[in-house]
Amino acid sequence: MVKVGVLKMGAIGTALLVEYLLDERADRGDIEVRVVTSGAKMQPEEAVVAEKLKEFDPDVVIVISPNAALPGPKAAREAFEGKPVIVISDAPAKKAKEEFEQKGFGYILINADSMIGARREFLDPTEMALFNSDVVKVLAATGAFRIVQEELDRVIEAVKKGETPELPKIVISAQKAVKAGNFQNPYAKAKAMAAYFIAEKVADIDVKGCFIERDPEKYIPLVASAHEMMRVAALLADQAREIEKSNDTVYRTPHSKEGEILKKFELMGKPE
Amino acid sequence: MVKVGVLKMGAIGTALLVEYLLDERADRGDIEVRVVTSGAKMQPEEAVVAEKLKEFDPDVVIVISPNAALPGPKAAREAFEGKPVIVISDAPAKKAKEEFEQKGFGYILINADSMIGARREFLDPTEMALFNSDVVKVLAATGAFRIVQEELDRVIEAVKKGETPELPKIVISAQKAVKAGNFQNPYAKAKAMAAYFIAEKVADIDVKGCFIERDPEKYIPLVASAHEMMRVAALLADQAREIEKSNDTVYRTPHSKEGEILKKFELMGKPE
Amino acid sequence: MVKVGVLKMGAIGTALLVEYLLDERADRGDIEVRVVTSGAKMQPEEAVVAEKLKEFDPDVVIVISPNAALPGPKAAREAFEGKPVIVISDAPAKKAKEEFEQKGFGYILINADSMIGARREFLDPTEMALFNSDVVKVLAATGAFRIVQEELDRVIEAVKKGETPELPKIVISAQKAVKAGNFQNPYAKAKAMAAYFIAEKVADIDVKGCFIERDPEKYIPLVASAHEMMRVAALLADQAREIEKSNDTVYRTPHSKEGEILKKFELMGKPE
Amino acid sequence: MVKVGVLKMGAIGTALLVEYLLDERADRGDIEVRVVTSGAKMQPEEAVVAEKLKEFDPDVVIVISPNAALPGPKAAREAFEGKPVIVISDAPAKKAKEEFEQKGFGYILINADSMIGARREFLDPTEMALFNSDVVKVLAATGAFRIVQEELDRVIEAVKKGETPELPKIVISAQKAVKAGNFQNPYAKAKAMAAYFIAEKVADIDVKGCFIERDPEKYIPLVASAHEMMRVAALLADQAREIEKSNDTVYRTPHSKEGEILKKFELMGKPE
Amino acid sequence: MVKVGVLKMGAIGTALLVEYLLDERADRGDIEVRVVTSGAKMQPEEAVVAEKLKEFDPDVVIVISPNAALPGPKAAREAFEGKPVIVISDAPAKKAKEEFEQKGFGYILINADSMIGARREFLDPTEMALFNSDVVKVLAATGAFRIVQEELDRVIEAVKKGETPELPKIVISAQKAVKAGNFQNPYAKAKAMAAYFIAEKVADIDVKGCFIERDPEKYIPLVASAHEMMRVAALLADQAREIEKSNDTVYRTPHSKEGEILKKFELMGKPE
Amino acid sequence: MVKVGVLKMGAIGTALLVEYLLDERADRGDIEVRVVTSGAKMQPEEAVVAEKLKEFDPDVVIVISPNAALPGPKAAREAFEGKPVIVISDAPAKKAKEEFEQKGFGYILINADSMIGARREFLDPTEMALFNSDVVKVLAATGAFRIVQEELDRVIEAVKKGETPELPKIVISAQKAVKAGNFQNPYAKAKAMAAYFIAEKVADIDVKGCFIERDPEKYIPLVASAHEMMRVAALLADQAREIEKSNDTVYRTPHSKEGEILKKFELMGKPE
Numbered sequence A, B, C, D, E, F: 001m002v003k004v005g006v007l008k009m010g011a012i013g014t015a016l017l018v019e020y021l022l023d024e025r026a027d028r029g030d031i032e033v034r035v036v037t038s039g040a041k042m043q044p045e046e047a048v049v050a051e052k053l054k055e056f057d058p059d060v061v062i063v064i065s066p067n068a069a070l071p072g073p074k075a076a077r078e079a080f081e082g083k084p085v086i087v088i089s090d091a092p093a094k095k096a097k098e099e100f101e102q103k104g105f106g107y108i109l110i111n112a113d114s115m116i117g118a119r120r121e122f123l124d125p126t127e128m129a130l131f132n133s134d135v136v137k138v139l140a141a142t143g144a145f146r147i148v149q150e151e152l153d154r155v156i157e158a159v160k161k162g163e164t165p166e167l168p169k170i171v172i173s174a175q176k177a178v179k180a181g182n183f184q185n186p187y188a189k190a191k192a193m194a195a196y197f198i199a200e201k202v203a204d205i206d207v208k209g210c211f212i213e214r215d216p217e218k219y220i221p222l223v224a225s226a227h228e229m230m231r232v233a234a235l236l237a238d239q240a241r242e243i244e245k246s247n248d249t250v251y252r253t254p255h256s257k258e259g260e261i262l263k264k265f266e267l268m269g270k271p272e
């Protein structure tokens, strides 16, 4: 039984369901998961929750947050130095890649898990949820989440065998996402890549809308257009999957009860 | 500063982002949030995580899980008896309504937060994420999440003022969801209700596919059709919102820094 | 030459074109069809039209109406006792199944041929026609109408041969509809099932809107949402067929001049 | 009580539900309707059904068929000479306009109620139903069916008052259809007209596919493309209505119990 | 090196990019192209630009305009009599077919390159561009542009070899367009044909809107509906291509550097 | 009469119809237009066509090409130094802004007029046309083309009055495009901006696909995804316009016969 500890600070799309990616039907017998989070905030003082996670004595630690280059997430991961720690974050975290490497942290940085349009005139809980729905659609349908699944499972597997796991060092680009997506139709793949590229670009617009423009007349249209982009990226990623459905070639990788990754293409077939 | 403790057991759509519904831009100064979960599982022994949450000494406790009538969630909420506890769950939890009332637990039961198609031949982490993306879209766009926001904020507000909060006792039907959605166009409202009704119905199909049919030839088409229903419900809920956008009448309820719920309709207007 | 008598009372989707399902290109030489109806009404006194049909001395009688458990349709079918009578009706008629069996009536009850939103504030002739357009789309594209075709043709064939026909005893569920639909792509099948399930659910909402709620503020949104559901079911059923088109695997069962059911898949191929 | 007799020969879209256009909720107390038909066929010998209708002694007679210039429909309407007879038919019937005028028949000829692609390799009962679903959508959503409703109601009203009705003499063009559609948004109106024009054009293609081309390699693509045109016309007509919905300006004309045509625009308003 | 002279007078969709159809990646080494035009106008006095083109001494001349039966285009092509001249125009040019044949001009007349809705109340530069975008989509996706490519390349090839080219004499119907489109799925072909038929019909409506109706209340809805038809034709042509994409059977005919037409179907394959 | 000379080198979307933007109904009496181009190529030696244009002695010169920083376009514009020259180009031309300013050239650089995916395995004449159709849709529907119209008209107007025109110096960003688009609904504006941002991003992907990646396995998916992005941008821009249509607020700026820019919003209204 591998103990997987997850520490979440603030919200990125992947954080919403990272723990469920490990055990989508809640029937794995080989892992025990514990997640703690202080909610939407990610100040260094929130890192106190790391202490709670420590009491669980995890074998593998996942620290997931936006911009892992900030002090909050940094403090959190450092609390677990020595353990296998995997940082999951977004594009701005690329600034910290060198630090990750030096300190021996694994990392999965997801370019398309873009910043939200966090302006009070625009972002209420409903809009926040809708944006995250779209982000999740993009990340799942393109294949990005499968990389998360595969990398985490690989580490867990190594720990299970008593080996020292090789931690992931991966920045998820459109190309890497769709490779994991394992599209059988090349246009489905191209649409998925397009969706991913659009989702990536959202971050640029939202950064401008949240941190650069000061005038509501300017920043509201920016953040609103960024969310329109993510919405359209989600629709496009969905179309990519619809093509694979139309050819009965959707790639699926469910977990077995023992935590192996099974594989299948035909809907009516057996995962193996 | 009100301390809000959230205990999650297993996955329903609302669980994915309940803590972010309280503080969508991470700038509220009036609450402190702590979430713990043991991941996808919801056996009684998982209730041990409740102990961790107790150490946080929360003022308000949210216990969120599928089917809160099961022993696991029951043990979890009972660990906090005496505190203001709000159970958030799905339609099967209606069986436990009487118990909630007797023990003084508040509850928000969300009919459309339907069970997933948890069959290994069908449900891998990608499909699981896509389904949840669709559920979140339905719950957010119809107005169901706004009820969650409003009810939790109301309780927090009472605690902040030192009052004994009146805990919510609400089963979210289509009609209640769209009332909170505050649609200005009656056809947008009708589409949102339709989306909600479809999402509700998903549970029936998935129960049949997961618990009644034993033959993969029978249950795979069932769970696959249930997910198609949720997908189409999400698209329909999205169309409802698109109509409101087309008339610039989207209702938004962002939090102020002080945790009040502000209100606005016109995109370029100020929340008040 | 088999004489087929059709008696229609009131409107369900299937009634709109049941006689054309038997002879879609008007070139069958083996049957003679006579239809009589008193229009939208279905009171017992309307059963007088049955007398007119009797004068035609049909070999096979089809009595088609909503809710065949009501007195009007009952009187109508009883006028033909002794002849092979097939009742075609909707889900509420399931209450009369036992009676059908006892009296030796055949029946085809179509779950998804749901009640319309018959409220004066909502339903005008245009809305009525649009709803029926959607119902027909769902029933045709999912495969439900093919069951009607096959069952009626089977009975006619027996009569033609001088045999005593075995009358159909069938409640058309989603599963049975799509089996007749003979979808070659499993996702097309899942979408068709989803469409059928949604169409079935429409009846519940419309019953509530037409018979339970008294306040227009409540029942108008209900019936409007029910029609939105049927609209989306029609679009989904259409998508299912579009998938089959994209793979050139649409199943077609035209009649030969002699009234046999021919079969084909490839559009450019010959029916055989 | 006005007795309305309807004789149907063969199938056009309008024939599917003409009797329901008169009494969409089956609650009019001022008319009695009797419909007889010999199904899909329309040979002169089918006109025998007219005799059955005569026994009903109708006050108003509607003879509805494709191409009313053919001998079958001609014989049928002539059986009722002397009574107020209204011919409802499609564009090819325009050839008989002079005859209608001479003999005093009223007529409503609906340009967009186009011929089906009646080729055995293509048209089975399912395809036939789908095409008719699309035709009905076009005719209802553009406003063409409202002309049928208004003209028939006008004649019935005159008969009710003991007046000699002025019979309709109308060829329904796109312009006339959308005038009755009473669109409040000019782009909705333009889309509805476009839908109608496309639906009209279907007839040309189907005539070519059914009567001119002899080679299946040529006629199958023609009839298939004609049905694609009707499908797209239906989608476009639906979009026109969606625009009116988005502005809450859908025009509705339900019947009162007394058979008057009521009017309304706002969904939540009362018809008056 | 073959010198290709292009003279454009006025605007049809094909004129927008005829020169790019010959050298889509600007890397052909075997042709030199010169285009002159006097813009949107097409009066006979504009034919002066022909003089400029003469100075280029082209080996092949393309004269492209709406309605080549008008005096302006006529003067233009006659300026090049004796050279291989290919007239590219729209349906109204069919009136001049005999003249083309007599004078030895080649011609490609594109039925679906329909007249725009040239009414000042409706057509501004933006609407003009959008209409042309839709026309181009229809002509490209159905296969019509491939005929232009193939015919021009064939003539160029003959000239290159020192042969007297056989000039094209072709009226592009829906059937011819989709033959060049080389659709592998028969429903994709049917959709493309449907798109082409709709686009053809646009001309009739726009002629009525521009030349026959005098009252803005009448002609504005006409030209607006014509553009809605072209928009929907573009969407339908796009769907046809999407089906081919879904099966990885899009037919592509890029030029080699030497100006040959290469062929390919699979996206990841090599053109040959 | 102002003589407007247009020199096109190579293809960008704006080049396809820049001359028609000036005179969309071919009825302006105040300008004379002459366009010359050497087709798809843009080598310096192509600048010879500039000589032909000089013979026309234009009052205003437009030099339009991709990447105006390249030697070909540079030579072309320098041929007209001293005259009012306006460079129209795409984002890479921004490198030459300083040169433009120094030499007194006006410029309009259109960020979203992105490079095509010019790979032989992917780009044939059909794909080229489809891409340009999408680009034109984006540039027209967002408002970018209106800036081109307004700036060119402003210069022409000054020349007409005998004034020295102030030449445009503008880089068209999303924000500037939608300002000219004059959207009345803020979500339509946000969608248009989103479309524009996506279209801009296409250039990055195509540059990578055309100039950086050498392996077809890598560059084909890149250019294919770039075209999917432009396709989706076109659909989104179209949706923005559909919203304005649904509110009858489409902004139109037709030319009067005298070349003034008229303005209107309501479709049935008069331009003024």
Ligand SMILES: [Mg+2]
Pocket: A025, A027, B118, B119, B120
């Ligand atoms: Mg399981």
Ligand SMILES: [Mg+2]
Pocket: A118, A119, A120, B025, B027
């Ligand atoms: Mg903030």
Ligand SMILES: [Mg+2]
Pocket: A246, A247, C246, C247, E246, E247
């Ligand atoms: Mg396929």
Ligand SMILES: [Mg+2]
Pocket: C118, C119, C120, D025, D027
């Ligand atoms: Mg009633």
Ligand SMILES: [Mg+2]
Pocket: C025, C027, D118, D119, D120
């Ligand atoms: Mg036949």
Ligand SMILES: [Mg+2]
Pocket: E025, E027, F118, F119, F120
């Ligand atoms: Mg090249």
Ligand SMILES: [Mg+2]
Pocket: E118, E119, E120, F025, F027
């Ligand atoms: Mg004009």
Ligand SMILES: [Mg+2]
Pocket: B246, B247, D246, D247, F246, F247
């Ligand atoms: Mg509106």
